[in-house]
Amino acid sequence: MEYPLYQAKKEIIKILSSTLVKLGLTCEIKLEKPPEEMGDFAFPCFSLASQAKKSPVSIAEEIVSHLSLSGWIKNIESKSGYVNFIIDRKKLSVQTLNLVIQNKDSYGFLEKKKTRVIVEHTSANPNGPLHVGRARNPIIGDTIARLLKAAGYQVKSQFYLDDMGKQVAILTWGLENLTKKDVPDSDYYKLYKKEDHRLVGYYQIANARMNEDKNIEEEIQSLIRKSELGDIPTLKKMEQAYLPALDGIKESLNRINVEIDEFIPESMFVKNKSADDVVNKLKQSKISGEEDGAYYLDLESFGVKGRSTKFFFKRKDGTTLYATRDIAYHMWKVKNADMLVNILGEDHKLESRQVEIALQIMGAEHLPKVIFYSFVSLPEGKMSTRRGRVVYLDDLIKECIDRAAKEVKKRRGRELSEEKIRNIAETVGIGALRYNIIKVQPEKDIVFKWEEALNFEGNAAPFIQYSHARACSILSKNPGKFEKFDASLLNHPSEINLIMNIAQFPIVVEDASEGFKPHLMSLYLFDLASSFNEFYRDCPVLQEENQKLRNARIVLVDAARVVIKTGLNLLGIVAPEEM
RNA sequence: GGGCCUGUAGCCUAGCCUGGAUUGGGCGGCAGUCUCCUAAGCUGCAGAUCGCGGGUUCGAAUCCCGCCAGGUCCGCCA
Numbered sequence: 001m002e003y004p005l006y007q008a009k010k011e012i013i014k015i016l017s018s019t020l021v022k023l024g025l026t027c028e029i030k031l032e033k034p035p036e037e038m039g040d041f042a043f044p045c046f047s048l049a050s051q052a053k054k055s056p057v058s059i060a061e062e063i064v065s066h067l068s069l070s071g072w073i074k075n076i077e078s079k080s081g082y083v084n085f086i087i088d089r090k091k092l093s094v095q096t097l098n099l100v101i102q103n104k105d106s107y108g109f110l111e112k113k114k115t116r117v118i119v120e121h122t123s124a125n126p127n128g129p130l131h132v133g134r135a136r137n138p139i140i141g142d143t144i145a146r147l148l149k150a151a152g153y154q155v156k157s158q159f160y161l162d163d164m165g166k167q168v169a170i171l172t173w174g175l176e177n178l179t180k181k182d183v184p185d186s187d188y189y190k191l192y193k194k195e196d197h198r199l200v201g202y203y204q205i206a207n208a209r210m211n212e213d214k215n216i217e218e219e220i221q222s223l224i225r226k227s228e229l230g231d232i233p234t235l236k237k238m239e240q241a242y243l244p245a246l247d248g249i250k251e252s253l254n255r256i257n258v259e260i261d262e263f264i265p266e267s268m269f270v271k272n273k274s275a276d277d278v279v280n281k282l283k284q285s286k287i288s289g290e291e292d293g294a295y296y297l298d299l300e301s302f303g304v305k306g307r308s309t310k311f312f313f314k315r316k317d318g319t320t321l322y323a324t325r326d327i328a329y330h331m332w333k334v335k336n337a338d339m340l341v342n343i344l345g346e347d348h349k350l351e352s353r354q355v356e357i358a359l360q361i362m363g364a365e366h367l368p369k370v371i372f373y374s375f376v377s378l379p380e381g382k383m384s385t386r387r388g389r390v391v392y393l394d395d396l397i398k399e400c401i402d403r404a405a406k407e408v409k410k411r412r413g414r415e416l417s418e419e420k421i422r423n424i425a426e427t428v429g430i431g432a433l434r435y436n437i438i439k440v441q442p443e444k445d446i447v448f449k450w451e452e453a454l455n456f457e458g459n460a461a462p463f464i465q466y467s468h469a470r471a472c473s474i475l476s477k478n479p480g481k482f483e484k485f486d487a488s489l490l491n492h493p494s495e496i497n498l499i500m501n502i503a504q505f506p507i508v509v510e511d512a513s514e515g516f517k518p519h520l521m522s523l524y525l526f527d528l529a530s531s532f533n534e535f536y537r538d539c540p541v542l543q544e545e546n547q548k549l550r551n552a553r554i555v556l557v558d559a560a561r562v563v564i565k566t567g568l569n570l571l572g573i574v575a576p577e578e579m
Numbered sequence: 580g581g582g583c584c585u586g587u588a589g590c591c592u593a594g595c596c597u598g599g600a601u602u603g604g605g606c607g608g609c610a611g612u613c614u615c616c617u618a619a620g621c622u623g624c625a626g627a628u629c630g631c632g633g634g635u636u637c638g639a640a641u642c643c644c645g646c647c648a649g650g651u652c653c654g655c656c657a
Contacts, residue, residue: 035600046599049637056599080600125657166657294655305582306653315655322657346651349583374584374650382650407619428619440592443584445650452591452606456619459592459605466619474616523593526604533620542616557616579619 003506004095008072008087012041015073016083019066025052025059039077039084040500046081056081089496093487096503100559105566108505113152118333119145120368121343122253122260123160125167126246128200129188130253130393132448133376133383134345139437139572140373141343142258143518146570151513153339156261160329161246163239163265164227165322166220171199172241173220174206192394196248199241228319230270252393256430257572269328275320278327278362282313285361292316302357304350311354323351327358330368334359340368341516345375346443371516373442379449391448400429403454404462408579416578424579428462431573435461438571439522459526461573464564467529467536471561472577474541475554482551489552494538498531498556502563509570518571525567532560 013029020026025048034042045059052059060078067076067083075086100107121141124134145157162168174183183205189197210217226234246263253260269275279295282288287298293316300309313324333340344352352370359367377383383390405425413421436453440446456462490499504524512520541557544550565575 030597035603038600042600044599046638055637082600162657292655296655303582304653307581308653310655312655317655319655321655346584348652350652351657353583372584377650411619412617444592445585447591449590455606457606458619460619462619463605466617470617470620477616519593523604530604536616537621540616579617 003099003503004092005503005507008092009041011070011072012043012085015067015070016043016063019063022066023052023062027051034082034084038079038082039075039086041085041087043083043085044081045083089499090488092503093490093496093499096499097485097487097555097559100502100562101555104562107562108509108566109150110152110506110510113154115153115339116337117148117153117155117339117341118158118337119148119155119341119343120158120160120333121145122258123162124249125162126242126249127167127171127203128245129194129196130249131383132391132393132396135393135396136373136376136437136442136446137343137345138253138258139256139434140371140442140518142572143434143438143521143570144341144343144371144513144516145259146572147509147513147518147521148341150509150570153513156337157259158262158264158333159260160326161263161265162322163242164224164235164267164270166224167203168238168242169220169223169227170206170210171203171245172223172238173210173216174202175199175241177216178202178205188392188394192398194248194251194394195244196246196252197392197394199245199248225317225319227267228270230267235267252397255397256393256434257574264329264332266322266325266329269325269332270320274328274332275325278324278331278358279314279320281362282327282358287361297354297358297361299354299357302353304353304357306350311357313358323354326351327355327362330355330359331362331364333368334364334366339366342368342370344370344372346372347375348372369516371442374445376446376448379447396433396453397430399450399454400433401425402429404429404432404456407456407462420578424576427574427576428456428465428579431461431465431568432456434572435464435522438518441517441519461568461571462579464525464529464568465573465576465579467532468561468564468568468575469577469579470536471532471557471564474557475561476577477542478554482555485551485555486548487552487555489546489549490556492535492539494531494535495553495556498528498535498560501528501531502559505563505567521567521570525564525571528560528564528567532564535560 009031012031016029027048029043031041031043045056045063048059049056057080060081060083063083064076064078069076072087072091073085074088077084119141122138124130141157145155149155183201186197186201189201210220223234223238227238282297283295285297287301289296289298294312295314296310296312298309299311311323312321313327314320330340342352349372356367375382378389378391380389405421408416408421408424408428433453439459490496508520508524512518539553541550541553544553568575
């Protein structure tokens with residue numbers, strides 16, 4: 001499937017390059033999107049100025065005088081150093097609407113590729129519930145996985161399960177040595193009835209006891225050591241401890257439409273000895289060193305700076321470290337995929353660099369592409385489980401849905417059934433939550449404020465969902481389908497603008513996925529929904545008396561509906577038919 | 580002490596990589612808008628020294644240097 005805007009772009013590049021050759025100029029042709037009213041594509045002539053020894057304005061004029069109109073190109077203008085192209089709107093309308101109607105939910109998807117991708121995200125310690133700080137991770141990861149799938153890649157999402165080591169050992173000790181008396185049920189557990197909220201209490205109290213009591217610390221240390229040596233009974237015991245907590249995490253993720261294909265346990269790389277292989281290979285490296293029986297790589301020559309440039313991968317007691325096993329996991333991923341994507345908090349930047357260098361040393365064929373996100377903090381400061389200053393993902397989910405239910409009742413309480421209200425509230429609340437997080441670039445700090453997270457107006461998911469519901473409402477009131485329609489009748493500026501936006505969709509899928517910029521999709525959907533709302537204001541559909549125009553508008557509404565739905569779906573947001 | 584990231588109207592954000600056409604949006608505020616497909620909408624108004632100071636360039640929010648502020652990291656932890 002070749003999308004119309006790609007065809008038009010290709011044609012412009014073709015005639016531009018032959019004209020540049022005629023004029024004796026060479027440069028890479030990059031087309032920009034000009035401000036509205038100036039055209040559909042623009043070619044800036046500024047970089048040619050020094051080469052041609054002429055002003056950009058006169059170069060643009062000269063280029064225009066050599067160009068002629070053809071297939072897609074309806075008009076060419078030179079303006080202040082730009083060559084602006086206006087493409088054939090009628091042709092675009094006809095082809096775009098036909099493509100959407102024919103392809104439905106797969107409109108916008110790109111050609112299938114052979115490339116296998118593993119997107120690793122979330123990978124939280126299974127010792128308690130997810131909090132809002134970490135919530136950015138699954139949402140970014142899941143959205144990127146969905147976008148890459150739409151771009152044609154063969155994608156698997158993975159959760160690297162830290163099933164050994166300190167956090168789980170502390171939890172395990174807590175469950176074995178503490179009773180209900182030591183750990184009374186928390187309000188959260190009473191409210192949510194989820195095991196992760198119950199177990200985190202055991203973790204917290206055990207953690208406190210460990211800090212006070214050397215003996216307890218020793219007991220936990222011994223659990224850790226046994227797990228790192230791959231002791232099966234110990235690993236089994238730890239598994240029993242964390243599994244219910246993991247189920248709680250899964251339930252929360254499920255609630256926000258995050259789909260994880262595979263859970264890969266860290267202990268796998270101890271059991272199959274691949275972590276030991278990593279140690280042996282790294283020891284042979286020129287930059288490896290030994291200190292007191294422990295082994296490290298000195299990363300200074302790789303540009304790592306700071307107080308210590310030593311990266312330890314084997315302890316003096318012979319056991320491996322978390323990072324060593326992470327390297328083994330990455331080597332395994334390299335074998336099983338052609339492209340790796342990791343979603344990590346910015347606090348993991350150094351560790352990620354260490355893994356990357358180790359992979360290079362070990363001759364990995366490709367390195368992971370890492371998307372780092374900054375932390376979500378609260379207005380009163382950093383989130384901290386210990387100080388009880390924390391907002392859980394489950395809190396956010398609950399508040400979003402409660403608030404959405406209130407809004408639905410306020411507007412439509414009298415006409416809708418309780419069940420319908422609940423369904424809409426779930427869809428709208430979860431949508432608002434995901435959209436709020438994904439619309440901001442990952443590297444920006446976020447200060448979490450309830451009034452912002454729960455604001456359902458303006459640039460927020462409900463705005464987009466509402467446009468979809470409006471489109472569905474029109475279509476539901478229209479009897480019959482239209483096999484034949486004349487898209488060239490759609491001449492109103494609001495109609496043309498809406499079609500232009502629909503035609504952009506495949507390009508946005510490409511840009512957002514190839515650039516790992518999921519926020520581009522949210523920005524686009526907001527524009528698309530805005531242009532639908534303007535069309536809705538300007539162009540009555542069901543009341544239109546001209547049958548042919550009415551039919552064409554109905555098809556346009558349907559096309560907008562399809563694209564909004566598909567786009568929201570790429571963000572893991574459900575498009576409601578009613579709200 | 581050093582590395583990396585961020586700094587755009589009262590608040591939030593796009594643009595920055597790949598320098599150019601008047602810095603786009605949204606929230607909040609003010610003023611309009613439902614005899615007509617759901618007003619979670621639409622229209623208008625007010626609000627910006629693009630953190631600060633230099634430099635490169637015909638041209639800098641965008642590139643380079645310095646500084647300031649916030650985040651984050653520099654464990655034989657995970």
